[in-house]
Amino acid sequence: MEKNQIVEVEIVDLSHEGQGIAKVDGRVFFVDNALPGEVIRMRVLKVNKKIGYGKVEDWLQVSPHRNQETNLTYLRTGIADLGHLNYGQQLLFKQGQVKQNLKKIAGLDHVAVAPTLAADSPLAYRNKAAVPVRRVQGQLESGFFRKNSHDLISIEDFYIQEKEIDALILATRNLLRRLDLKPYDEKEGTGLIRNILVRRAHYTGQMMLVLVTTRPKVFRIEVLIEQLTKEFPNLVSILQNINDQKINAILGKEFRLLYGKETIVDQMLGNEFEISAQSFYQVNTPMAEKLYQVAMDMAQLKADDIAIDAYSGIGTIGLSLAKQVEHVYGVEVIPKAVEDSQKNAQRNHIDNVTYVCDQAETAMQNWVEQGIQPTVIFVDPPRKGLTPSFIESSAQVQPDRIVYISCNSATMARDVKHYEELGYKLKEVQPVDLFPMTHHVECVSLLVKA
Ligand code: SAH
Numbered sequence: 001m002e003k004n005q006i007v008e009v010e011i012v013d014l015s016h017e018g019q020g021i022a023k024v025d026g027r028v029f030f031v032d033n034a035l036p037g038e039v040i041r042m043r044v045l046k047v048n049k050k051i052g053y054g055k056v057e058d059w060l061q062v063s064p065h066r067n068q069e070t071n072l073t074y075l076r077t078g079i080a081d082l083g084h085l086n087y088g089q090q091l092l093f094k095q096g097q098v099k100q101n102l103k104k105i106a107g108l109d110h111v112a113v114a115p116t117l118a119a120d121s122p123l124a125y126r127n128k129a130a131v132p133v134r135r136v137q138g139q140l141e142s143g144f145f146r147k148n149s150h151d152l153i154s155i156e157d158f159y160i161q162e163k164e165i166d167a168l169i170l171a172t173r174n175l176l177r178r179l180d181l182k183p184y185d186e187k188e189g190t191g192l193i194r195n196i197l198v199r200r201a202h203y204t205g206q207m208m209l210v211l212v213t214t215r216p217k218v219f220r221i222e223v224l225i226e227q228l229t230k231e232f233p234n235l236v237s238i239l240q241n242i243n244d245q246k247i248n249a250i251l252g253k254e255f256r257l258l259y260g261k262e263t264i265v266d267q268m269l270g271n272e273f274e275i276s277a278q279s280f281y282q283v284n285t286p287m288a289e290k291l292y293q294v295a296m297d298m299a300q301l302k303a304d305d306i307a308i309d310a311y312s313g314i315g316t317i318g319l320s321l322a323k324q325v326e327h328v329y330g331v332e333v334i335p336k337a338v339e340d341s342q343k344n345a346q347r348n349h350i351d352n353v354t355y356v357c358d359q360a361e362t363a364m365q366n367w368v369e370q371g372i373q374p375t376v377i378f379v380d381p382p383r384k385g386l387t388p389s390f391i392e393s394s395a396q397v398q399p400d401r402i403v404y405i406s407c408n409s410a411t412m413a414r415d416v417k418h419y420e421e422l423g424y425k426l427k428e429v430q431p432v433d434l435f436p437m438t439h440h441v442e443c444v445s446l447l448v449k450a
């Protein structure tokens with residue numbers, strides 16, 4: 001096997017990231033835009049001893065599950081890596097991923113993984129966008145980076161974002177052009193405008209715009225503000241973020257308020273939530289409500305429960321369930337998010353909650369030392385999952401139930417295994433589709449004391 005060779009192969013599986021998998025010559029090949037069941041002529045792009053990468057030259061047999069909508073296939077190269085697979089199959093893929101991880105990583109296959117809860121609308125669902133701004137063929141453009149690259153593909157319709165967000169991005173782009181503001185140039189380290197960030201509160205429609213720039217001074221920024229707020233009455237917050245570093249991280253440390261408020265307000269499960277630019281907020285609001293509902297139902301909450309909301313963000317989980325329990329203790333590491341959660345408690349007249357700013361593992365240990373006896377623990381960690389020390393101190397207080405909300409079923413499986421070793425049993429697993437058209441899977445698991 002060598003580079004540029006062309007071989008006929010059958011695709012037998014999909015990788016975690018949605019690439020087609022073919023097995024040739026004892027090697028596993030990863031092929032973009034190829035689906036299980038498809039027979040292709042594959043050009044070899046790269047090979048080493050065990051794995052290789054290939055590209056579709058042409059299809060000899062096309063999967064009946066292929067989504068033929070060209071635009072979604074196109075988005076596959078950037079923001080929607082499963083756009084070329086039809087929606088029903090995406091849901092099966094996600095259920096399969098969770099099953100596979102539990103079996104391979106945790107050695108667990110006695111618990112049935114429920115069918116993925118489908119999204120009501122698999123398009124135009126994202127309430128947030130972070131769009132790079134670059135110069136393409138002499139013109140300022142916004143769009144997305146092609147996978148594994150920093151090549152900007154300019155687009156105006158993002159398909160998976162709420163339409164009002166696309167409209168605000170487009171209007172901002174046009175004004176940036178008109179004001180002749182210079183887009184950032186990564187190679188040269190020159191230029192001014194790096195990114196446009198938009199957040200839209202799904203139920204109230206309030207919007208926040210963050211302009212990420214390399215320097216504080218933006219000539220005639222007041223024109224941009226005046227025009228945009230005139231055109232978009234729901235645009236209630238405009239911020240500037242300054243990022244002068246040659247790094248991939250979108251945001252720098254410094255925020256400046258340019259117009260209106262520092263937060264927007266949305267609703268979830270009957271409560272109102274203030275959201276700061278720095279705070280985490282699930283990108284699919286209606287499906288996040290379903291996710292939280294699944295988590296609360298699994299927990300079978302009781303009036304005398306003491307609950308922990310670990311990795312609490314702006315308090316969405318703890319505040320949604322506070323009325324059903326005696327007390328909620330929450331912990332979150334981002335100071336702004338903790339402030340939001342405290343304000344959100346007041347805003348909704350919820351007074352049986354205590355939110356602290358700390359590392360979850362430290363807070364967990366402190367609660368143990370203070371003699372707090374949680375009966376139910378909710379965890380919702382980032383992709384890397386929990387730390388062994390968090391798992392140990394949370395198991396030490398012996399809650400009856402642990403509800404694990406995860407955006408990465410591989411680390412969830414690892415952590416579930418650890419909890420099983422400490423005397424907990426996995427009882428239920430429910431994937432929920434918060435991210436249609438992408439390979440990302442959210443799921444909720446219930447562990448109970450054995
Ligand atoms: N439960 C919230 C947030 C979930 S996202 C919601 O549903 O909206 C995970 C959160 O964990 C983020 O807000 C992140 O800032 C926070 N986080 C990351 N590492 C942490 C740590 N070590 N301790 C506490 N919080 C952490």
Ligand code: NI
Pocket residue numbers: 016017439440
């Ligand atoms: Ni992934």
